[in-house]
Amino acid sequence: MTSETSLDLTPVIATAPKESRRRTFVVIGVLVVAIGLLLSQGMLHSLDYFKTVSEVYKDRASVGIKPVRLEGMVVKGTVVRTSHGADFVIRGKKSEIVSVTAIGTPPQLFRPGIPVVVVGKFTTTTSYSFRATQIMVKHSAEYIQKNPDRVKGSDGSVR
Secondary structure (H helix, E strand, O other), X not given: OOOHHHOOOOOOOOOOOHHHHHHHHHHHHHXXXXXXXXXXXXXXXXXXXXXXXHHHHHOHHHHOOOOEEXXXXXXXXXXXXXXXXXXXXXXXXOOOEEEEEEEOOOXXXXXXXXXXXXXXXXXXXXXXXXXXXXXXXXXXXHHXXXXXXXXXXXXXXXX
């Protein structure tokens, strides 16, 4: 039998080796960076940018015949409904114009004098003839209030 005096009952504090702690911090750091990259890439790829007619006129060569979203104001008196969709002209801030041939049924809100974004591509690398596969009508009053100098009707009104 042992006596109480020979037993050491002092509490022992368990410590993890430094290497184990370091590995844990590295794993957590890698996970945080990986999640951050995945989130930022997802956000970047979900953004859809468009070019304005004025921007295309400044640097037509950069667009070429690549697919692009093009924003402009539908010029009054130019909309012609066709069996394949619609033909119309959009303009930029000044007198820049692009002739659009849209394939498919235009949206219900589509009409002359409103801002639109057309999705498609130019017919040649130097032309201002655009073949659209989609027409998106821009009708948000909030957007127009934030960008009053960017989108105005051909009669000067804001829509």
